[in-house]
Amino acid sequence: MYENTYPSKRFQRTLTFLKQHISQNETILDLGVDNPFSKIMRNEGYTVQNTSGEDLDFDQTALQQSKAEVVTAFEIFEHLLNPFTILQSIEAKKILISIPMRLWFSSAYRSKTDKWDRHYHEFEDWQLDWLLEKTGWKIMAREQFTHPVKKIGLRPLLRYFTNRYYIIYAEKIDS
Numbered sequence: 001m002y003e004n005t006y007p008s009k010r011f012q013r014t015l016t017f018l019k020q021h022i023s024q025n026e027t028i029l030d031l032g033v034d035n036p037f038s039k040i041m042r043n044e045g046y047t048v049q050n051t052s053g054e055d056l057d058f059d060q061t062a063l064q065q066s067k068a069e070v071v072t073a074f075e076i077f078e079h080l081l082n083p084f085t086i087l088q089s090i091e092a093k094k095i096l097i098s099i100p101m102r103l104w105f106s107s108a109y110r111s112k113t114d115k116w117d118r119h120y121h122e123f124e125d126w127q128l129d130w131l132l133e134k135t136g137w138k139i140m141a142r143e144q145f146t147h148p149v150k151k152i153g154l155r156p157l158l159r160y161f162t163n164r165y166y167i168i169y170a171e172k173i174d175s
Contacts, residue, residue, distance in 0.1 A: 010165060011037055013145055014074060014098055015044065021141060021169040022046070022070050022096065029068035029092065031056065031076050041072075048072075057082045060089035070094040078122055087135035090172070095137065098167040099123055101144070125166050137170040 014037065022028070024045040030038045033053045041048045051062045057080055063071070071092045077083045077099050087095075100122060123131075125144065132139060144166050 010145075011040060013143075013165070014167060015040060017141075017143060017167050017169070018046075018072075018096060019044075022094065026069040026094070027067070028070045028072055029062070029066045031063075031071065031073040031086075037074055056080060056086055060086060063089040064091060066091060068092050070096065073097045075100060077128075083131060084135060087131065087137065093172045095170050095172075096167070097128070097132075097170070098165055099128060101125065101164055101166050123166070128166060128168065132168065132170050136173050138173050139168055139170045141169040143167050 018041070024047075026046075028041065028046055028048045030041070030048050030050045032038075032051060034050045038048050038050055049066070049068065054062065056063075056076075063086065069092055071090050071094070073086075073095065075098055077086075077097060080086060101124065125142075129139060129142075146164055
């Protein structure tokens, strides 16, 4: 369906993981504005609503008022200053999160032209696991995968062997 190129490879891996854990009968709140992957989810038969572009660090109203059964956060937590509060505010019982992992050979991403396209957090896997645990989530499944690029150099070579993405399915622990 999606060829093995960026971002298609990442989209295919994410879609496969989503299908393993979330049924098409469940409604999804996708954090962030409408995006290429929320369109893919809809094309695959999922009912998806996106947040409206509000700054989730300050305003979690959409999370608290949503009746969605699942929240997805695909490559958004690294842009937020306060993912702890966001995870605590989610009313849904299921969550799927994917993040780019911190790479030892590359500094955090920061766009020179877009003030929103920068990474405040680039997690190691244990950090995201701990964040979920502290906010009342139990990880049910997890996966890591690489992100090769078609460039020449040491860092592109390292991307063939070093996991770049981490995806998690978690369920809220009843307290």
